[in-house]
Amino acid sequence: MSRTVQLAVIPGDGIGPEVIAEAVKVLDAVTAGSDLAFEKTHFSLGADRYLATGDVLTDDDLAAIAGHDAILLGAVGGKPGDPRLAGANIERGLLLKLRFSLDHYVNLRPTTLFPGIASPLANPGEVDFVVVREGTEGPYVGNGGAIRQGTPHEIANEVSVNTAYGVERVVRYAFEQAGQRRKKLTLVHKTNVLTFAGGLWKRIVDAVAAEHPEVAVDYLHVDAATIFLVTDPARFDVIVTDNLFGDILTDLAAAISGGIGLAASGNINPAGEFPSMFEPVHGSAPDIAGQQKADPTAAILSVALLLRHLGARELAERVEQAVTSDLAARSGRSSTDPTRTTSEIGDAIAARVAQ
Amino acid sequence: MSRTVQLAVIPGDGIGPEVIAEAVKVLDAVTAGSDLAFEKTHFSLGADRYLATGDVLTDDDLAAIAGHDAILLGAVGGKPGDPRLAGANIERGLLLKLRFSLDHYVNLRPTTLFPGIASPLANPGEVDFVVVREGTEGPYVGNGGAIRQGTPHEIANEVSVNTAYGVERVVRYAFEQAGQRRKKLTLVHKTNVLTFAGGLWKRIVDAVAAEHPEVAVDYLHVDAATIFLVTDPARFDVIVTDNLFGDILTDLAAAISGGIGLAASGNINPAGEFPSMFEPVHGSAPDIAGQQKADPTAAILSVALLLRHLGARELAERVEQAVTSDLAARSGRSSTDPTRTTSEIGDAIAARVAQ
Ligand SMILES: CC(C)[C@H](C(=O)O)[C@@H](O)C(=O)O
Numbered sequence: 023m024s025r026t027v028q029l030a031v032i033p034g035d036g037i038g039p040e041v042i043a044e045a046v047k048v049l050d051a052v053t054a055g056s057d058l059a060f061e062k063t064h065f066s067l068g069a070d071r072y073l074a075t076g077d078v079l080t081d082d083d084l085a086a087i088a089g090h091d092a093i094l095l096g097a098v099g100g101k102p103g104d105p106r107l108a109g110a111n112i113e114r115g116l117l118l119k120l121r122f123s124l125d126h127y128v129n130l131r132p133t134t135l136f137p138g139i140a141s142p143l144a145n146p147g148e149v150d151f152v153v154v155r156e157g158t159e160g161p162y163v164g165n166g167g168a169i170r171q172g173t174p175h176e177i178a179n180e181v182s183v184n185t186a187y188g189v190e191r192v193v194r195y196a197f198e199q200a201g202q203r204r205k206k207l208t209l210v211h212k213t214n215v216l217t218f219a220g221g222l223w224k225r226i227v228d229a230v231a232a233e234h235p236e237v238a239v240d241y242l243h244v245d246a247a248t249i250f251l252v253t254d255p256a257r258f259d260v261i262v263t264d265n266l267f268g269d270i271l272t273d274l275a276a277a278i279s280g281g282i283g284l285a286a287s288g289n290i291n292p293a294g295e296f297p298s299m300f301e302p303v304h305g306s307a308p309d310i311a312g313q314q315k316a317d318p319t320a321a322i323l324s325v326a327l328l329l330r331h332l333g334a335r336e337l338a339e340r341v342e343q344a345v346t347s348d349l350a351a352r353s354g355r356s357s358t359d360p361t362r363t364t365s366e367i368g369d370a371i372a373a374r375v376a377q
Numbered sequence: 378m379s380r381t382v383q384l385a386v387i388p389g390d391g392i393g394p395e396v397i398a399e400a401v402k403v404l405d406a407v408t409a410g411s412d413l414a415f416e417k418t419h420f421s422l423g424a425d426r427y428l429a430t431g432d433v434l435t436d437d438d439l440a441a442i443a444g445h446d447a448i449l450l451g452a453v454g455g456k457p458g459d460p461r462l463a464g465a466n467i468e469r470g471l472l473l474k475l476r477f478s479l480d481h482y483v484n485l486r487p488t489t490l491f492p493g494i495a496s497p498l499a500n501p502g503e504v505d506f507v508v509v510r511e512g513t514e515g516p517y518v519g520n521g522g523a524i525r526q527g528t529p530h531e532i533a534n535e536v537s538v539n540t541a542y543g544v545e546r547v548v549r550y551a552f553e554q555a556g557q558r559r560k561k562l563t564l565v566h567k568t569n570v571l572t573f574a575g576g577l578w579k580r581i582v583d584a585v586a587a588e589h590p591e592v593a594v595d596y597l598h599v600d601a602a603t604i605f606l607v608t609d610p611a612r613f614d615v616i617v618t619d620n621l622f623g624d625i626l627t628d629l630a631a632a633i634s635g636g637i638g639l640a641a642s643g644n645i646n647p648a649g650e651f652p653s654m655f656e657p658v659h660g661s662a663p664d665i666a667g668q669q670k671a672d673p674t675a676a677i678l679s680v681a682l683l684l685r686h687l688g689a690r691e692l693a694e695r696v697e698q699a700v701t702s703d704l705a706a707r708s709g710r711s712s713t714d715p716t717r718t719t720s721e722i723g724d725a726i727a728a729r730v731a732q
């Protein structure tokens with residue numbers, strides 16, 4: 023009854039290849055001797071590839087990636103301000119293009135303050151929630167435009183597009199998550215200002231809530247949500263929100279739980295029509311690239327999300343436990359561990375999962 | 378050489394009237410015997426007025442308010458979910474209508490961690506920055522719409538409108554502020570995703586920066602900015618950003634500096650074509666209204682911003698110093714002071730300014 027998963031691996035730019043090497047190391051260690059095997063195809067994509075070939079993501083790249091069962095991605099993006107990248111938008115053309123083309127409508131971002139990890143908050147309390155960020159709509163759709171560009175009469179618009187279809191499916195997913203957790207769901211939006219989009223979100227949450235009487239539902243404006251994230255994060259179990267608010271809240275959530283060096287994410291297509299993609303929340307950090315300074319923990323925790331997505335819960339838990347033990351041994355050091363290299367951290371976690 | 382200022386006072390709903398009573402008390406105390414006098418007109422506006430008359434803000438209200446030299450506002454908004462308010466949007470119809478009609482293109486929100494005040498951050502460091510939030514454009518313009526509302530085929534859009542005219546004037550104001558402060562300006566946007574709006578903001582900041590070589594300029598994506606607000610707020614001096622990002626960042630900024638009970642703001646029309654409006658950042662907090670539990674400090678600090686705007690710098694500083702002394706006497710109690718009523722805090726600060 024063994025199973026082989028076709029995994030597309032996109033190490034990307036900057037620290038991406040370094041953290042992905044460790045994530046793959048841990049994946050290999052935890053699956054060794056199990057009935058789950060991974061056949062990996064590496065894709066060289068990102069700023070470096072663009073500089074070499076002029077391509078960001080071709081139709082052939084996309085088709086090849088889409089033919090896999092799942093994707094593991096490191097980080098993409100070159101040096102900010104690099105003039106050779108001025109003509110490309112790696113984020114939109116690669117990362118967002120994958121999320122949109124592969125219909126990753128759930129961007130799942132768990133936040134946990136692991137034992138032994140320092141938070142910038144004086145009294146963080148229990149931090150254990152998950153943000154279900156919509157991934158294919160909102161202000162991210164790319165429906166912007168400008169007229170009279172570069173003149174004093176320029177007008178630049180951005181359109182946030184929200185559909186009942188798109189909102190309902192992600193809201194349903196969030197309610198399912200809440201049902202399996204502490205049964206609390208918080209909708210975050212800005213209904214008092216963005217009345218059309220906010221109204222749609224609010225009505226759909228209310229409607230789906232009626233089917234889930236066991237889940238307690240509340241609502242926060244996005245501005246107020248940032249206050250509670252730093253004063254009372256324990257109030258959150260599942261947050262459901264739009265693409266842009268989710269982007270903002272999950273960086274803040276990562277910060278209060280020890281930094282983006284520990285934050286994992288899944289870009290999920292729940293129905294499985296397209297491969298889901300797992301990636302650390304952090305970027306390519308070109309300033310520390312190639313120096314073995316990056317913490318691979320977020321990439322390794324993304325492997326745990328991948329395993330859980332594939333139904334290999336026991337393997338996922340072994341990775342999470344190995345990470346928890348490794349972090350506990352760091353004692354209050356937050357996400358930076360200056361005493362070990364990227365690969366030493368990967369080795370330590372790989373050794374723990376193999377035990 | 379005495380001067381009389383016509384001040385429109387809008388106490389509003391909930392705790393608004395309580396905090397405005399104290400703000401006016403301090404204003405009277407600090408101006409007593411000075412060459413600056415205030416003639417106050419009270420306007421009953423807000424949820425209560427709407428429930429009584431069905432009006433949110435009539436053309437006559439607006440014209441009468443616009444005829445004043447400045448505005449002091451408490452807070453507006455009824456009980457969340459009050460069914461009698463379902464047909465009205467007090468925030469859009471009153472607060473935002475004032476900001477837009479009176480061309481308050483600068484929403485000025487200083488953030489200071491006062492001595493003796495507890496921050497939720499373990500090591501806040503020096504917190505002393507000001508957010509210059511654009512006030513008349515962006516996703517706040519109200520250019521949204523929906524089709525097939527209430528059906529499974531609903532599409533709800535929101536349009537963020539950004540103009541070179543609107544961005545340039547607020548960016549210029551922010552550079553002037555930076556020039557008078559620590560000479561550092563941070564643009565916050567999301568240029569990698571909102572490429573049209575973000576591109577406009579970035580180009581204008583770069584252009585105005587060339588006229589201000591003494592100001593150091595940097596850029597942060599809005600998600601990254603939330604991280605730095607909790608890990609290194611000392612890096613900020615002046616933040617310039619759009620209407621929605623400014624809304625989000627200033628609530629977070631208030632939270633890290635002791636809570637929205639202390640956060641003041643000015644909605645400013647710098648050219649003086651329309652009266653500027655000063656208000657605490659907090660809302661009407663209907664749950665504690667009428668109980669003398671609200672902290673009037675944010676409203677009192679808004680009076681200091683009003684005085685500074687009118688050129689009465691010495692009086693503004695007296696108010697700020699009185700607040701600083703009052704807060705220092707609270708010793709680590711954050712923004713809630715359960716030992717004193719709203720009016721006792723107002724009395725104490727009024728006594729200090731009169732000294
Ligand atoms: C790189 C960028 C386009 C991306 C986003 O905004 O979604 C990142 O910030 C994230 O959160 O994954």
Ligand SMILES: CC(C)[C@H](C(=O)O)[C@@H](O)C(=O)O
Binds near residue numbers: 215468472473624
């Ligand atoms: C009440 C609301 C419309 C307002 C805003 O979003 O601007 C408030 O949050 C603020 O920051 O003053």
